[in-house]
Amino acid sequence: MPSRLNPDDQKRVDEYLSAPQHQTERRPFRPLFLLAMVLVVVIGLGLLSRLLSRLVL
Template identity: 50%
Template sequence: MSSQLTPEDQARVDSVVNSGGHEVARRPFRPGVLLLLIMVVLMGLSGLSYYIAWSHGVV
């Protein structure tokens, strides 16, 4: 697929894309925190479901 831009236009596009003005600063991804969050939510929902079952006399 060939570019449909003139070399001058492509140079302007490249300068805008490489300027870094469109980038968003983000914190690094930490899988340990994500795993901890998932485990906390899972334990909370499990505790809630156990309480509901206990309050209805199922357990």
């Protein structure tokens, strides 16, 4: 997709984004870890709701 910026503006944007302070090291995305965390939270909240319902009733 061609840029809608004129070449001078695009050059400034590229220089800005390539500056060292805008480069961050990221850990690789781990979908299985995310799935495990979601399951732990859902199961934990389910157990908490069962505990609270036993205390109330």
